[in-house]
Amino acid sequence: MKTDESGTPGGKSKKREGIARIVLVSGPVVKAVPAEKFSMNEMVEVGEERLAGEVIGLEKGIATIQVYEDTTGIQPGTPIFGQGLPLFVELGPGLVGEIFDGIQRPLKVLRERWGDFIHRGKIGTALPREKVWSFEPILKAGDDVSPGQRLGKVPESKGVDHFILVPVEVKGRLKWIANGGSYTLDDVIAEIESHQGQTYRIKLYHRWPVRKLRPYKERLMPSEPLITGQRVIDTFFPLAKGGTAAIPGGFGTGKTVTQHQLSKWADADIIVYIGCGERGNEMTGVLVDFPQLLDPRTQRPLIERTILIANTSDMPVAAREASIYTGITIAEYYRDMGYDVALMADSTSRWAEALREISGRLEEMPAEEGFPAYLASRLAAFYERGGQVTTLGDHRGSVTLIGAVSPPGGDFSEPVTMHTKRFVQCFWALDKELASARYFPAINYLQSYSAYVSRVEQWWGKRVGGEWKGLRSEAMEILQEDAKLQNIVKLLGEEALPDDQKRIIESARLIKDDFLQQSAFDPIDTYANPEKQYLMLETIMHFIRRLKDIIEARVPLYKAMELPVVSEIHRMKFVYKGDDPGPFKDLESRIDQEIEKILKKQASKSYTTFTTGAA
Amino acid sequence: MKNSQDTNKLDHMSRPPIEYMGIDSVNGPLIIVKDVRDVGFGERVEVTGPDGAPRQGRVLSISEEAAVIEVFQGTSGLNQPDSRVRFTGRPFEIIVSRDEVLGRIFGGLGQPIDGGPAPFKGERRNINGYPINPVARAYPRDFIQTGISAIDGMNTLVRGQKLPIFSGSGLPHNDLAAQIVRQARLLTDQEGFAIVFGAMGVRHDEAEGFRRSFEESGVLKNVSMFLNLADDSTVERLITPRIALTVAEFLAFEEGMHVLVILTDMTNYCEALREVATSKGEVPSRKGYPGYLYSDLASIYERAGRLTDRTGSVTQIPILTMPDDDITHPIPDLTGYITEGQIVLERALFQKGVYPPINVLPSLSRLMSDGIGEGRTREDHRDLSSQLYAAYARARQVQRLASIIGEEDLSVTDKRYLSFARAFENRFLSQKSNEDRSIFDTLDLGWELIMLLPEQELTRVRKEEIEKYGKGNGKNSNAGNQEQPASP
Ligand SMILES: Nc1ncnc2c1ncn2[C@@H]1O[C@H](COP(=O)(O)OP(=O)(O)OP(=O)(O)O)[C@@H](O)[C@H]1O
Numbered sequence A: 001m002k003t004d005e006s007g008t009p010g011g012k013s014k015k016r017e018g019i020a021r022i023v024l025v026s027g028p029v030v031k032a033v034p035a036e037k038f039s040m041n042e043m044v045e046v047g048e049e050r051l052a053g054e055v056i057g058l059e060k061g062i063a064t065i066q067v068y069e070d071t072t073g074i075q076p077g078t079p080i081f082g083q084g085l086p087l088f089v090e091l092g093p094g095l096v097g098e099i100f101d102g103i104q105r106p107l108k109v110l111r112e113r114w115g116d117f118i119h120r121g122k123i124g125t126a127l128p129r130e131k132v133w134s135f136e137p138i139l140k141a142g143d144d145v146s147p148g149q150r151l152g153k154v155p156e157s158k159g160v161d162h163f164i165l166v167p168v169e170v171k172g173r174l175k176w177i178a179n180g181g182s183y184t185l186d187d188v189i190a191e192i193e194s195h196q197g198q199t200y201r202i203k204l205y206h207r208w209p210v211r212k213l214r215p216y217k218e219r220l221m222p223s224e225p226l227i228t229g230q231r232v233i234d235t236f237f238p239l240a241k242g243g244t245a246a247i248p249g250g251f252g253t254g255k256t257v258t259q260h261q262l263s264k265w266a267d268a269d270i271i272v273y274i275g276c277g278e279r280g281n282e283m284t285g286v287l288v289d290f291p292q293l294l295d296p297r298t299q300r301p302l303i304e305r306t307i308l309i310a311n312t313s314d315m316p317v318a319a320r321e322a323s324i325y326t327g328i329t330i331a332e333y334y335r336d337m338g339y340d341v342a343l344m345a346d347s348t349s350r351w352a353e354a355l356r357e358i359s360g361r362l363e364e365m366p367a368e369e370g371f372p373a374y375l376a377s378r379l380a381a382f383y384e385r386g387g388q389v390t391t392l393g394d395h396r397g398s399v400t401l402i403g404a405v406s407p408p409g410g411d412f413s414e415p416v417t418m419h420t421k422r423f424v425q426c427f428w429a430l431d432k433e434l435a436s437a438r439y440f441p442a443i444n445y446l447q448s449y450s451a452y453v454s455r456v457e458q459w460w461g462k463r464v465g466g467e468w469k470g471l472r473s474e475a476m477e478i479l480q481e482d483a484k485l486q487n488i489v490k491l492l493g494e495e496a497l498p499d500d501q502k503r504i505i506e507s508a509r510l511i512k513d514d515f516l517q518q519s520a521f522d523p524i525d526t527y528a529n530p531e532k533q534y535l536m537l538e539t540i541m542h543f544i545r546r547l548k549d550i551i552e553a554r555v556p557l558y559k560a561m562e563l564p565v566v567s568e569i570h571r572m573k574f575v576y577k578g579d580d581p582g583p584f585k586d587l588e589s590r591i592d593q594e595i596e597k598i599l600k601k602q603a604s605k606s607y608t609t610f611t612t613g614a615a
Numbered sequence B: 001m002k003n004s005q006d007t008n009k010l011d012h013m014s015r016p017p018i019e020y021m022g023i024d025s026v027n028g029p030l031i032i033v034k035d036v037r038d039v040g041f042g043e044r045v046e047v048t049g050p051d052g053a054p055r056q057g058r059v060l061s062i063s064e065e066a067a068v069i070e071v072f073q074g075t076s077g078l079n080q081p082d083s084r085v086r087f088t089g090r091p092f093e094i095i096v097s098r099d100e101v102l103g104r105i106f107g108g109l110g111q112p113i114d115g116g117p118a119p120f121k122g123e124r125r126n127i128n129g130y131p132i133n134p135v136a137r138a139y140p141r142d143f144i145q146t147g148i149s150a151i152d153g154m155n156t157l158v159r160g161q162k163l164p165i166f167s168g169s170g171l172p173h174n175d176l177a178a179q180i181v182r183q184a185r186l187l188t189d190q191e192g193f194a195i196v197f198g199a200m201g202v203r204h205d206e207a208e209g210f211r212r213s214f215e216e217s218g219v220l221k222n223v224s225m226f227l228n229l230a231d232d233s234t235v236e237r238l239i240t241p242r243i244a245l246t247v248a249e250f251l252a253f254e255e256g257m258h259v260l261v262i263l264t265d266m267t268n269y270c271e272a273l274r275e276v277a278t279s280k281g282e283v284p285s286r287k288g289y290p291g292y293l294y295s296d297l298a299s300i301y302e303r304a305g306r307l308t309d310r311t312g313s314v315t316q317i318p319i320l321t322m323p324d325d326d327i328t329h330p331i332p333d334l335t336g337y338i339t340e341g342q343i344v345l346e347r348a349l350f351q352k353g354v355y356p357p358i359n360v361l362p363s364l365s366r367l368m369s370d371g372i373g374e375g376r377t378r379e380d381h382r383d384l385s386s387q388l389y390a391a392y393a394r395a396r397q398v399q400r401l402a403s404i405i406g407e408e409d410l411s412v413t414d415k416r417y418l419s420f421a422r423a424f425e426n427r428f429l430s431q432k433s434n435e436d437r438s439i440f441d442t443l444d445l446g447w448e449l450i451m452l453l454p455e456q457e458l459t460r461v462r463k464e465e466i467e468k469y470g471k472g473n474g475k476n477s478n479a480g481n482q483e484q485p486a487s488p
């Protein structure tokens, strides 16, 4: 009878250690012979220090290896040890609230070992073995089990129950399951006998190769919005749970702040945030803020649902390539438990550049701008791993993917942006002009789009009870008309326009300044729930509709724009939270009162003119 | 957690030196030596030509057949059979101790050029440094007052930030940097501070200008200068900023000092990198620069910050000149993608006689929002700055419009924007090169100017703020217990 420790593909074969010898070192790339010792994508360890690496090419008897750590001092002749399994991550309790590097080394442990700076070399395991978890069985001995079923659970944090699942290829009968109690990751908590008579011993964790997608039963059509609390996103370019989105933009246009906002406020169960080739301080910022901020749904600190992967721009570039896969595999794992997961990758361009750098060192034939020809297929494969699914265990789970794109010179016609555009359903285009006027979020509403508008319409209708899509289109039309008029304004000035067109300009200005613009740093404005978004837009559109009456009555437009309610409209986002519609309704009636007042004045004035004229 | 990052304890490479006679080929800054044994990637090399002067180099790639070495002082005069190549068995390192580096001037490879001795009693440190563990970082939030309104008011610098100056040839970036160094000094004279100056390919007179400015403001004894000048070897420039930062990190994280690092001119650095890449026959990316320019620059710029368990800080102000004033050129572009904002100088403002000619619109300080506000600068700082941005952005559009249709045909509001723009440029942006404005003066001035606009245009400031700071003329508004602004 064969036993399997963890039930993963990687764990099946007994570890064999092929040894080869380095013949060349060039930065993160080394070559070794004989190649027959290794298989493609096998994990290796380099030299006596056991630096982590991965086989990325086998050709003409030579193995090409990318090394995830600094290679200074490595010499030809140094041995390389094959690990007999592909690059994997450890999946089990102990992920949530933690920060890992691109190959899942826990950064807190690294700090205990090496101090404030990161050095290289082998370091224990990704998940702590000594930590004790409390496990509670869900199934009982004798039950029939099938892949992906929940065997039991571990409270991983106050907000997250970590379900221990039946391994993906195991079908059979539960021979034995541990009683509720405390266990470490290495304890066996269940034994399953497969129909073939094979016994699988289940632990709280298992390994999974990062480049292999985790299976599910069925792919569903995303139809529920992922509410982010950001008005321009939720109301204008909504994202769906299980959807895909890209945020392209030049430097300083707001990619990271937007992704941080989404990590904070998105109504997902788990957030995986990958800092891929970006700043160390941005990761630190998350580590400082998230324990203090509360999840609006659970009132628990946000860090309790967040997993961070950091390959900062000064860390080795090969691990940057790996960080994306490490992150997405972890995301899929929580999806398989039945959770809605949102994954942020900041920035996918750095990942693409890592591919380019490695490809260059391999002397591959470059395609556009030096990127390898397989860039597009890698991007496609990444976004393909998002989606809403029925899991193997018949739960519903999703992975929503949000990738930042950093186009050189802010020019969207470059390869990474162009290809990404083909594979995502939401495109939030950031605009340098808007950012430089400190108009945030600097999402250009003319260039951006979302394919989910009709899909989430029903949800909105139910939630806010109003005509969400109609209101949205009405506002959108004004913005589009305004864009046309702005071309004239640029040449002739606003004064040159008739009042009716000025009305469009002023209306658009209200939508832009008082609805779309939203400060991430204001304690209230930072998050707007769906009700608040709807009520705000309702109120603004109400005022805008009344402006038509003003024009028809030939009252000069500026009189309406000077009304006291206008400054109340300016302020509403900073003042109300949206849990009570009262203030918005009051504001609407004050709008009516004030408008009526000037209309009446005008009426009596024209009457006077008329009567005096007649006299 | 106060492990030193001393390389001896943790580093891998340490082997007695090996020497070879003869070079197999020379290609630009690169030499190739065949049939070497036991040589490691990245190790430091000394190459001695027939003239007997040793030159420094580094192993760029190593195979069983040959080592490719970049030689920092150039390869001219290295003849093939008579040159000696010594592989030192160690990475590129320098020796640092506080009193051996402060008040001193070194060349671009760290060799003393002020007549003093080479440091010998300190710690040996790998010039490439090590990535800071994000878990160990402290988020920078201590406001540094530079006395320059465009910076303090609208692009605030904080301790541990990396904030470059994007300039153009002939623009007064050196004056601005020197003014920052002079004015951003300690206000509360308690903590140690130091300035590390790294020059890459700058002219003698520019370097001398900086030295004199340090001397005049009496900080010279706290300055460590590393000079690779315009007529020095280009390849050497690849090393200079790394040496400067190694010294800065030592002073900050071992000696607890607040260190301001000026690196100028990063454009020369990038050109040197391109030169070496071209010699290696690499596939270039944009404009001939190597595909790894981003990672390479990041390995410099990320060496800034603060740590939770140590007192010091490294603040970086790199300076670069944008080729053709083009901010989308790969050098400023990739820099902007790495640094925590940028201060952008503009030729048009310079031609109008505005000093410092900082165009605030493309400028940015990403760490500003955490470094300002109540208890740090003043409660109204964020809203005021946001309002000034919005107003000046609109005012610039009006300026463009006015140049088409003429000023007379502008609307009443637009005319007010136009006069705001003038006042903003001439009074807020402009200041004398020795004028040191307090943050409160800067904010009050901002209010005075923003009030030139009709009140309903002020949508980003609160009513109460307008009452208190806009109309109250701000004079009594400085009371309160603000934190003292920090030294660099
Ligand atoms: N929603 C927002 N509210 C307020 N300020 C914002 C917002 N978005 C961006 N900003 C401002 O813009 C600055 C730059 O944003 P951010 O760091 O997200 O840019 P980025 O696109 O990620 O740039 P890079 O590509 O260089 O990383 C922030 O520091 C912040 O000041």
Ligand SMILES: [Mg+2]
Residues within 6 Å of the ligand: A255, A256, A257, A278, A346
């Ligand atoms: Mg960013």
